Amino acid sequence: MSVREFAERGADLQLVGIQKRFPGFTAIEELDLTIPAGSFFALLGPSGCGKTTTLRLVAGLEEPTRGRILIGGTDVTDTKSHERPVNTVFQSYALFPHMTVIENVAFGLKRRRIGDALGKAHEALRLVELDHLAQRRPQQLSGGQQQRVALARAIVNRPALLLLDEPLGALDLKLRRQMQLELKTIQEEVGLTFLHVTHDQEEAMTMADTVAVMNKGAIEQMGAPAELYELPRTVFVANFLGQSNLFTGEVVDTTSTALTVDAGGTRIVVPTARAQRHRGTVAVGVRPEKVTLHTHEPAGSADRNVVGPGRVLDVSFSGVSTQYLVDLGALGTVLVFAQNVGFGPVAALGSEVWVSWEIMHGFGLDDVPGEAGRFPADDSTTSIAAQRRDSLVSELEEG
Numbered sequence: 001m002s003v004r005e006f007a008e009r010g011a012d013l014q015l016v017g018i019q020k021r022f023p024g025f026t027a028i029e030e031l032d033l034t035i036p037a038g039s040f041f042a043l044l045g046p047s048g049c050g051k052t053t054t055l056r057l058v059a060g061l062e063e064p065t066r067g068r069i070l071i072g073g074t075d076v077t078d079t080k081s082h083e084r085p086v087n088t089v090f091q092s093y094a095l096f097p098h099m100t101v102i103e104n105v106a107f108g109l110k111r112r113r114i115g116d117a118l119g120k121a122h123e124a125l126r127l128v129e130l131d132h133l134a135q136r137r138p139q140q141l142s143g144g145q146q147q148r149v150a151l152a153r154a155i156v157n158r159p160a161l162l163l164l165d166e167p168l169g170a171l172d173l174k175l176r177r178q179m180q181l182e183l184k185t186i187q188e189e190v191g192l193t194f195l196h197v198t199h200d201q202e203e204a205m206t207m208a209d210t211v212a213v214m215n216k217g218a219i220e221q222m223g224a225p226a227e228l229y230e231l232p233r234t235v236f237v238a239n240f241l242g243q244s245n246l247f248t249g250e251v252v253d254t255t256s257t258a259l260t261v262d263a264g265g266t267r268i269v270v271p272t273a274r275a276q277r278h279r280g281t282v283a284v285g286v287r288p289e290k291v292t293l294h295t296h297e298p299a300g301s302a303d304r305n306v307v308g309p310g311r312v313l314d315v316s317f318s319g320v321s322t323q324y325l326v327d328l329g330a331l332g333t334v335l336v337f338a339q340n341v342g343f344g345p346v347a348a349l350g351s352e353v354w355v356s357w358e359i360m361h362g363f364g365l366d367d368v369p370g371e372a373g374r375f376p377a378d379d380s381t382t383s384i385a386a387q388r389r390d391s392l393v394s395e396l397e398e399g
């Protein structure tokens with residue numbers, strides 16, 4: 001794959017031992033990643049964790065300090081950006097204002113002298129359901145429609161690998177949700193490999209086959225959305241992907257099936273197979289929707305953790321569900337999400353309650369809240385703004 005081809009199918013992407021140092025700042029410490037051909041892969045993480053840097057490395061807009069990048073098995077680390085079988089859709093989709101929609105989409109093909117540029121451009125526009133607006137100019141389109149044109153303009157090149165850097169960030173929530181589903185459908189239709197970067201956990205979980213959660217330049221955990229949600233391995237993943245109730249304590253008993261943790265005098269049992277650490281100080285957790293609220297002390301049971309009594313600190317009713325914040329004394333507070341299957345809340349503010357959850361729903365983490373990170377946080381956004389500008393310029397040049 002020396003010069004970019006018009007790909008019929010996606011290629012896989014491999015990042016091997018990638019490190020990226022900027023003067024005075026390490027954006028990526030050590031990154032190893034394999035994305036299978038034809039998959040929809042999401043890189044999820046907070047602002048400044050290195051998502052855009054990763055995409056820029058793959059696109060060839062940035063050189064790694066160390067490590068190799070392979071696309072479809074070919075080492076492209078030393079290949080120029082425009083020779084890689086990659087296209088990028090940036091957050092700020094820069095369409096050429098003086099060209100019509102169809103001219104915008106056909107531009108790259110024409111420049112690369114690929115036959116039937118207009119026919120292929122119409123096909124890409126049909127895919128994003130905008131062919132009827134082919135003769136309009138970008139400023140005559142809504143934000144969402146412009147975004148879809150930007151997508152068509154990237155897809156029309158049939159890059160073996162499509163990089164999407166928060167492409168839906170400028171859209172309002174409803175349009176964003178709609179575009180998420182559309183993007184997913186398009187990916188399934190064209191069969192190319194999509195690498196999507198976002199800080200929106202719901203977006204990542206809705207769209208991707210595989211989600212990699214990135215924190216401070218490293219991947220903390222990777223897997224299918226449901227797998228990551230049900231069995232987070234670190235404090236960061238447990239809190240970044242949805243909400244979690246976490247308890248820190250000492251392991252007081254371990255068997256092949258269950259681990260007992262003493263957290264502030266309360267015994268909590270988790271399945272050994274669902275715990276990363278089996279001795280010493282550990283953090284164990286459970287998702288708020290897995291916790292049941294009781295207004296009377298429930299009978300003890302071998303397969304449930306029962307904690308209480310505690311006091312309801314806060315009740316927040318949100319229609320389909322009610323969120324309760326329960327003070328459990330030395331154990332801390334617990335958040336409970338309860339479906340409103342009856343009428344209104346089941347426990348009043350200030351009332352005495354117990355909570356329980358199935359042992360099999362708990363998990364044990366590899367770290368505990370408050371452990372020091374690998375390197376200090378850097379939230380400077382100046383360099384990010386500069387990159388946005390750079391990326392726009394290079395996208396315009398790239399056509």
Ligand SMILES: Nc1ncnc2c1ncn2[C@@H]1O[C@H](COP(=O)(O)OP(=O)(O)OP(=O)(O)O)[C@@H](O)[C@H]1O
Nearest residue numbers: 022025027046047048049050051052053378380383
């Ligand atoms: N050219 C540069 N020089 C120095 N530091 C940089 C440079 N580019 C990026 N960084 C730093 O590297 C880190 C990762 O930046 P990056 O743009 O990849 O983050 P991101 O995950 O895309 O964040 P966001 O969600 O805000 O877009 C940040 O701390 C950023 O300040």
Ligand SMILES: [Mg+2]
Nearest residue numbers: 051052053165
């Ligand atoms: Mg970014």
